[in-house]
Amino acid sequence: MLSILRNILGLFYPFSCVVCQENLIKDEKYICLHCILKLPKTNYHLQASNIALDRLENKIPCQKASAYLYYSKDGDTSKIIQSIKYKENTRLAYWMGDYMGRDMIKSDFFEHIDFLVPIPLHESKFKKRGFNQAEEICKGLAMATGIPIESECLFRKIANPTQTKKDSFERWINTRGIFEVRNKTMYRNKHILLFDDVLTTGATLEAAVIALKQVPGIKISVLSLAISS
Numbered sequence: 001m002l003s004i005l006r007n008i009l010g011l012f013y014p015f016s017c018v019v020c021q022e023n024l025i026k027d028e029k030y031i032c033l034h035c036i037l038k039l040p041k042t043n044y045h046l047q048a049s050n051i052a053l054d055r056l057e058n059k060i061p062c063q064k065a066s067a068y069l070y071y072s073k074d075g076d077t078s079k080i081i082q083s084i085k086y087k088e089n090t091r092l093a094y095w096m097g098d099y100m101g102r103d104m105i106k107s108d109f110f111e112h113i114d115f116l117v118p119i120p121l122h123e124s125k126f127k128k129r130g131f132n133q134a135e136e137i138c139k140g141l142a143m144a145t146g147i148p149i150e151s152e153c154l155f156r157k158i159a160n161p162t163q164t165k166k167d168s169f170e171r172w173i174n175t176r177g178i179f180e181v182r183n184k185t186m187y188r189n190k191h192i193l194l195f196d197d198v199l200t201t202g203a204t205l206e207a208a209v210i211a212l213k214q215v216p217g218i219k220i221s222v223l224s225l226a227i228s229s
Contacts, residue, residue: 052199062220095140116147118132
């Protein structure tokens, strides 16, 4: 019924691709086939050593790390992220998570992962935005991989200012001590995949890992939808 309604609405208000703005045709969702085929994929999940892991290895003791897309200002990935975060496109977030998961699951990247843990927003920002983009992407990832999400694992106890215009040192200062683990016993000896939407300097992920490393026997891997240059 929803698909029929969507097609009828599309006759009068054509749905457009979030990347190129061209009208979508039948069976296309959110991103047209042309733009899907030219998404700037990193293929890091196929590489034991990659730029995401290199960026994190001096800060985070992680088992493995990957980022799915390259991110550049005004690039295709930027348009997708902006649509999710600032146009409240949670369906696109879910779709991207599912698409990423179905592509990456062909590799062994998700083997032995017990939980997906999205980086949380502070309560004040969550109330203002109404959703957590990392969690919404993670929901699609969970559908594709069958790995459960633990959205309540981490608690963001400090509402730090936005990171957008800060350099690497300022980001590190800005994120110290902002996270806390809610139930340490539950994650003892588990392997979690920490997820964020964009990997920039790794300061936020580092702060999350510092909190998580208080859990005995925990193993941590990292994944992001995108990585900045």
